[in-house]
Amino acid sequence: xxxxxxxxxxxxxxxxxxxxxxxxxxxxxxxxxxxxxxxxxxxxxxxxxxxxxxxxxxxxxxxxxxxxxxxxxxxxxxxxxxxxxxxxxxxxxxxxxxxxxxxxxxxxxxxxxxxxxxxxxxxxxxxxxxxxxxxxxxxxxxxxxxxxxxxxxxxxxxxxxxxxxxxxxxxxxxxxxxxx
Numbered sequence: 001x002x003x004x005x006x007x008x009x010x011x012x013x014x015x016x017x018x019x020x021x022x023x024x025x026x027x028x029x030x031x032x033x034x035x036x037x038x039x040x041x042x043x044x045x046x047x048x049x050x051x052x053x054x055x056x057x058x059x060x061x062x063x064x065x066x067x068x069x070x071x072x073x074x075x076x077x078x079x080x081x082x083x084x085x086x087x088x089x090x091x092x093x094x095x096x097x098x099x100x101x102x103x104x105x106x107x108x109x110x111x112x113x114x115x116x117x118x119x120x121x122x123x124x125x126x127x128x129x130x131x132x133x134x135x136x137x138x139x140x141x142x143x144x145x146x147x148x149x150x151x152x153x154x155x156x157x158x159x160x161x162x163x164x165x166x167x168x169x170x171x172x173x174x175x176x177x178x179x180x
Contacts, residue, residue: 056163056170065106065161067174070098106159112152121148 013020066072075095080088103109112131113121123132123144131152138144163170 055167056165058160060171060173061160061163062106064173065102066099069102070095072099073173107155108157109153110156112154113148115148115151117148117151119148121146 013024063073067074072095075091083091115121123134123138123142123146125142127134127142133152134142134144134146135149136146138146165172169175
């Protein structure tokens with residue numbers, strides 16, 4: 001292909017794509033270019049095309065649900081120094097009960113080990129460290145015998161509400177409340 005043909009192709013490719021214009025600019029500056037496996041093919045720029053749903057972290061969704069249903073963020077962000085232990089305990093009782101109900105609904109929580117804490121427990125050979133945390137003088141891959149200190153928790157389902165709000169509100173945990 002002639003130099004004029006290459007120049008025209010580069011000119012129109014740069015007009016059509018910011019990413020391509022940046023790569024052409026880097027090439028002209030003598031920079032080493034990364035390998036590109038495939039080029040995007042004439043992606044539509046129609047402004048009437050459906051917009052993607054705003055991204056929202058599942059962590060924010062969970063925190064927002066715990067705030068909405070149990071006022072968890074209000075409790076932990078409240079300056080507790082001005083309240084008595086009895087007042088904090090009374091507030092925490094309601095918040096913790098509501099949080100437990102929300103977590104059960106979203107995750108259907110159940111113990112990792114189905115036996116009483118304080119009883120003898122066997123950790124199988126080649127155990128998964130995400131399922132068992134072994135402490136004490138344990139060496140090797142097991143099996144181990146010990147006392148169950150904590151059952152652990154696992155989710156048997158994940159049913160978080162989906163986000164339908166705006167991009168600007170994707171990080172909002174709770175809206176500001178204004179009484180008029």
